Amino acid sequence: MSKERPTPTPPEQATDRLFATERKPEDFRFDASVARVFPDMIRRSVPGYTTIIPMIEVITEQYAQSGSNCYDLGCSLGASTLAMRHGIDDNDCQLFGVDNSAAMIERCEHYIALDDSSLPVTLRCEDILDTELSNASVTTLNFTLQFVPPEQRAELLARIASATRPGGVLILSEKIRFESEQEQEIQTRLHHEFKRANGYSDLEISQKRSAIEQVLIPETLAAHRERLLSAGFDQVMLWYQCFNFVSMLAIKAD
């Protein structure tokens, strides 16, 4: 007797108004209230996010190797995970999404169930600093490393590099800061204008800025490049930039 699979229902999605009214200063956390509005928040906050996601599919298509593991570290609701899933055309790959926010992982399960690809995805509610990594061809850190304490970043990248097969890659997207104070000021202003154009008020922009100040620590492009090379990658290239948001490709030689 065949059992019919119930049609999965999409999780309720809301507009991000988390910082619209005055609130007591608190560090930003990926809790249930953020998870509920996250698709709207990240699209309206990160210039280029809606371009980067489909390009993760394109890059994965190029670098995923048969018989390997692919990891999305800090997968949130699975937007980057699903892009990787669609880029993998070999059912012999194993795809893992890792996030330490239970609220994100719970919702992510629904989005994975709604997606039409048949490639299995294993979700782990774990810290990316402890998660097991091996035999990797494509690993993605899409706006996640920036939330890892700076002193723990080198060890994580070295672990990713040593788990990566020859010819494999790391896709690293980050908010960056600039060496020149003047450029920092201009790019930050343009980013805030982007947010304003997407309907965020001055109060929302300034309250969000204070909330992320201690938890999202941007570094310069040069610092990222140097650390990726010391971690064990052989080539680092910038493939995307919009204002102070970038994405890099770090490649392990064949």
Ligand SMILES: C[S@@+](CC[C@H](N)C(=O)[O-])C[C@H]1O[C@@H](n2cnc3c(N)ncnc32)[C@H](O)[C@@H]1O
């Ligand atoms: C900006 S979001 C990532 C967005 C997602 N990659 C995408 O493309 O939509 C950052 C995510 O990283 C997760 N995160 C931050 N630090 C983490 C850690 N140490 N271990 C696991 N997940 C972490 C957060 O819970 C959050 O869901």
Ligand SMILES: O=C(O)C(=O)C[C@]1(C(=O)O)C=C[C@@H](O)C=C1
């Ligand atoms: O810099 C900002 O204003 C942001 O809101 C950026 C950012 C990010 O880059 O992850 C911060 C937290 C949320 O995850 C969404 C966007």
